[in-house]
Amino acid sequence: xxxxxxxxxxxxxxxxxxxxxxxxxxxxxxxxxxxxxxxxxxxxxxxxxxxxxxxxxxxxxxxxxxxxxxxxxxxxxxxxxxxxxxxxxxxxxxxxxxxxxxxxxxxxxxxxxxxxxxxxxxxxxxxxxxxxxxxxxxxxxxxxxxxxxxxxxxxxxxxxxxxxxxxxxxxxxxxxxxxxxxxxxxxxxxxxxxxxxxxxxxxxxxxxxxxxxxxxxxxxxxxxxxxxxxxxxxxxxxxxxxxxxxxxxxxxxxxxxxxxxxxxxx
Amino acid sequence: xxxxxxxxxxxxxxxxxxxxxxxxxxxxxxxxxxxxxxxxxxxxxxxxxxxxxxxxxxxxxxxxxxxxxxxxxxxxxxxxxxxxxxxxxxxxxxxxxxxxxxxxxxxxxxxxxxxxxxxxxxxxxxxxxxxxxxxxxxxxxxxxxxxxxxxxxxxxxxxxxxxxxxxxxxxxxxxxxxxxxxxxxxxxxxxxxxxxxxxxxxxxxxxxxxxxxxxxxxxxxxxxxxxxxxxxxxxxxxxxxxxxxxxxxxxxxxxxxxxxxxxxxxxxxxxxxxxxxxxxxxxxxxxxxxx
Numbered sequence: 041x042x043x044x045x046x047x048x049x050x051x052x053x054x055x056x057x058x059x060x061x062x063x064x065x066x067x068x069x070x071x072x073x074x075x076x077x078x079x080x081x082x083x084x085x086x087x088x089x090x091x092x093x094x095x096x097x098x099x100x101x102x103x104x105x106x107x108x109x110x111x112x113x114x115x116x117x118x119x120x121x122x123x124x125x126x127x128x129x130x131x132x133x134x135x136x137x138x139x140x141x142x143x144x145x146x147x148x149x150x151x152x153x154x155x156x157x158x159x160x161x162x163x164x165x166x167x168x169x170x171x172x173x174x175x176x177x178x179x180x181x182x183x184x185x186x187x188x189x190x191x192x193x194x195x196x197x198x199x200x201x202x203x204x205x206x207x208x209x210x211x212x213x214x215x216x217x218x219x220x221x222x223x224x225x226x227x228x229x230x231x232x233x234x235x236x237x238x239x240x241x242x243x244x245x246x247x248x249x250x251x252x253x254x255x256x257x258x259x260x261x262x263x264x265x266x267x268x269x270x271x272x273x274x275x276x277x278x279x280x281x282x283x284x285x286x287x288x289x290x291x292x293x294x295x296x297x298x299x300x301x302x303x304x305x306x
Numbered sequence: 307x308x309x310x311x312x313x314x315x316x317x318x319x320x321x322x323x324x325x326x327x328x329x330x331x332x333x334x335x336x337x338x339x340x341x342x343x344x345x346x347x348x349x350x351x352x353x354x355x356x357x358x359x360x361x362x363x364x365x366x367x368x369x370x371x372x373x374x375x376x377x378x379x380x381x382x383x384x385x386x387x388x389x390x391x392x393x394x395x396x397x398x399x400x401x402x403x404x405x406x407x408x409x410x411x412x413x414x415x416x417x418x419x420x421x422x423x424x425x426x427x428x429x430x431x432x433x434x435x436x437x438x439x440x441x442x443x444x445x446x447x448x449x450x451x452x453x454x455x456x457x458x459x460x461x462x463x464x465x466x467x468x469x470x471x472x473x474x475x476x477x478x479x480x481x482x483x484x485x486x487x488x489x490x491x492x493x494x495x496x497x498x499x500x501x502x503x504x505x506x507x508x509x510x511x512x513x514x515x516x517x518x519x520x521x522x523x524x525x526x527x528x529x530x531x532x533x534x535x536x537x538x539x540x541x542x543x544x545x546x547x548x549x550x551x552x553x554x555x556x557x558x559x560x561x562x563x564x565x566x567x568x569x570x571x572x573x574x575x576x577x578x579x580x581x582x583x584x585x586x587x588x589x590x591x592x593x594x595x596x597x
Contacts, residue, residue, distance in 0.1 A: 096597040098481035109596050123482040124331065128407040132427075150431075154403065155394070160436050162397030168385060169378035174405040175427040205430030213429040213442075215450030221430075 043275035049229060050293040052248060052303035053185070054078045054284055055276040056232050060183040060225040061137060062087035067180075068136040069093055074107065074292045076139035076185050079227075081287050082280065098123045108290040131172070131179050137224070138176050139183040143167055144192075144199045147242065147262040149206035149223045149235050151177075151184065152199035160201070170203045177204030181222040187297050189228035189259050196261035207240035229297050231256050232273055237265030246273040250305030275303060309474045311527045313343040313576060316497040319527075320349055320462060323372070327413070327458070327493055328356040329465035329486035330538060333381045333546040335478070336361045337466035337499050339534035339576050344370060345568065355458050357409065357484065359538060360554060363389035366399055367564035373400040375458060377409055381551050388558030402437055404428070404455075410485050412458035417491030422454035429453055463493035466535045468543060470500035474525030475509055477517045480541035487519040495526040501543055503530040531576055533589040545594040550583060 057079030061069050069080035069091045077096070081104035084091040093101050095116055103117035122130075130136055142151035153173055157164030176182055182204070186193050198208075205211065207218050218240060226233040226242070230251045237243035243265040244256060249272055257264055276284070284293070294300045317340075320326070330336035341361045344352075351372040356362050358379035365371050367389035379390040393399045404412070411423040424445065428434050434442055434453060443454045465486050469477040476498050478486065490496045509515045537547035537554070557563040571582045580586055 121481075124406075124484050125410060125488075128410055131407060132425075154432075158395070159397075160432075163394055166386070166391040166394035168380060169376055170403055170405055170431070170433060171378045172406045174429075174431045174433050175407040175425075177431070178426050178429055201436075202430075202432040208430070211430045213426075213451050214444075215448065216429070 042277065044278045044281055047276045047281060047303040048294065049248065049301045049303045049305075050075060050296050051276050051281060051284055052273060053227055053229065053297070054082060054293065055280050056246070056273050057139060057183070057185055057225065057227040058082040058087065060139060060227075061091060064088060064091065064137050064181075066090040066135070067092065068130050070136060070138040072138070072140045073185065074288070074296050075187070076141070077107065078284055078287055078293060079139060079185075080104070082283055085283050085287070086280070094122050104287060106286065107288050107292050128175070131175055134180045136180040137183070138180070139185055140173070140176075141185050141187070142173070142203065144195055145184060145186070145226070146195060146197065146199045146206070148198070148208035149221070149240070149242070150199050150202045150208055151204045151206070152201050153203045154201040156200050163200075170201075173203035174205070177206070177221070181224050183224040184226045186226065186228040189230040189256070191259060191261040194260040194262065207235060230259065233264065237267075241265045243267065244270050246271040248273045248305070249275070249303060308472045309525060309528045310472050310503075311529055313340055313499070313529050313531065316340055316464075316527055316529060317343045317347050317349070319495065320344070320347075322349060323351045324461040325353040325355065325459065327460035327463040327489045328354060328361045329463065329484065329489045330359065330361070330535075331357045331482070331484040332359040332378070333383075333538045333551065334359070335466050335480060335484070335535050335540050336538035337464040337534065338536060338538055339531040339579075340464045340466075340497065340499050340529070341365065342572060342576065342579060345572060346574070355409070355460060357406070358390065359387065360551070363387040364564070366390055366393035368568070371399050373402065375402040375404065375409070377404055377406040381555070383548065384551060384555050388555045389564060392558060402439065404433055404437070404440070408433070408453075408455050409458065410488060411455040413485060413488035413492040415455065415457035416459040417488055420457060422456045424452040425455050427453060427455075458492060460489070460493035461495070463489040463496040465489055465496065466499045466540065468500065468540060469502045469504045469508065470498055470525070470528045471504055471506045471508065472528060473506065474498065474522040474528055475506065475518055476500065476520070476525055477509070477514060478519055479517050483519045490520045490524040496524055497527045497529065498525055499529045499531045499534040501532050501534065501540055503528070533580060533586045534576070536583065536589045539595065541594055544590050544592045547583070547589070547592055
């Protein structure tokens with residue numbers, strides 16, 4: 041397939057993020073938020089049709105639902121019930137890969153969804169709470185999507201509250217190895233990273249077109265491992281763009297990254 | 307046996323300092339009419355266990371709460387519950403912050419009469435460092451450490467369902483009963499509000515009986531309150547009230563905002579409340595959410 045010339049940064053991120061799921065086999069792909077959900081849906085429609093997915097409510101689907109309001113005549117491709125209590129049976133079996141957007145991600149890949157600043161008893165900013173992050177992070181692979189790559193998200197020091205386990209030797213539970221933690225891809229508006237550097241250091245996997253290594257490092261509060269020449273994130277193909285458009289008929293993806301910039305910023 | 311009672315009779319069985327479990331999930335199928343009856347009472351010092359939404363926010367804002375056991379408190383489309391935020395950011399409440407699945411395990415342990423259920427959930431996170439009441443233990447069967455999620459024993463659970471009969475057979479016809487079966491089982495007393503009161507014969511159809519998620523011995527009382535989940539949803543009967551939640555969230559930005567909200571809507575009874583929000587027909591016509 042030839043790569044498209046005209047695509048948005050959101051679409052580039054969707055395609056890059058969909059790669060996180062391509063070798064997963066038969067697992068539940070959970071993308072929370074528009075770009076992660078479209079990424080998982082795109083993977084299910086293209087590179088990994090064995091993926092499982094819910095309707096974000098209580099049913100498993102054999103085909104991903106398009107986002108947003110659907111025609112009255114629309115019939116979802118349900119294949120089983122999958123209420124919240126049953127989700128945990130799946131989570132704890134490990135047959136799941138979630139992609140989520142925490143507020144902080146530290147050098148260990150630990151993340152924070154709970155609270156910022158102040159004390160634990162009286163935080164300066166209360167956020168969502170730990171949600172399912174503790175269980176997700178120790179039970180199955182996880183990826184992160186960050187729509188604005190900056191040093192507030194990728195901050196110096198440790199997360200204000202550690203919602204998910206990462207590669208931090210000081211917090212490693214007895215009888216566990218750091219290799220039990222499985223953080224896959226970190227997709228941002230600047231680049232794709234993983235934790236494949238020395239001693240699970242964060243590592244640059246690819247730069248989005250027009251972005252430099254220096255920009256990534258300046259916007260990350262800790263050193264990013266760079267291994268030789270860094271690849272450029274592959275542009276979407278027209279086929280991928282068409283599938284994304286069909287999955288997102290109300291163009292919610294255009295509102296996910298500030299000012300909806302083009303994918304190629306060179 | 308006839309377990310019918312009024313919301314006021316439910317609240318008369320609650321006491322200061324009790325641990326109250328509240329069913330539903332975020333803005334979905336919350337027993338809000340029973341919560342409103344607590345708001346009208348002088349109850350205080352409650353510990354609330356909930357997959358939290360406006361139930362938690364309103365009770366915190368009204369000064370009813372000593373402690374919240376939570377994994378999140380959210381209105382979904384308004385991600386951060388405004389009054390829970392204020393309660394946390396002013397240090398007004400104690401918390402036990404846990405993972406969503408840990409809450410299920412804690413309720414299950416209480417339901418099954420166990421002191422705890424071992425899990426690896428929480429290891430390596432601040433769940434175990436910020437919660438002195440949650441212990442990490444060795445296993446007799448391997449060399450790993452495990453989180454001993456303690457039983458979340460509830461004095462009372464409050465749940466809203468689509469249909470019930472007067473004996474406490476409860477039907478949740480929406481796509482998800484969430485953890486409400488475990489809330490019903492984890493509590494000393496479980497009080498259920500229902501949108502529709504049906505005769506027992508209704509359940510003689512197995513397709514209807516299949517949507518009953520706990521047996522009636524786990525239901526203490528039944529309160530018939532059509533529209534009683536408003537402003538949360540009771541799919542498939544009605545969705546959650548987006549404009550109402552927006553007004554509620556906006557009130558949190560005002561000086562003494564909760565009082566303004568309560569003055570505008572709460573009233574002296576559920577009948578008053580429903581008049582103040584446009585009536586039962588308006589509630590029943592709220593569109594279902596699209597996920």
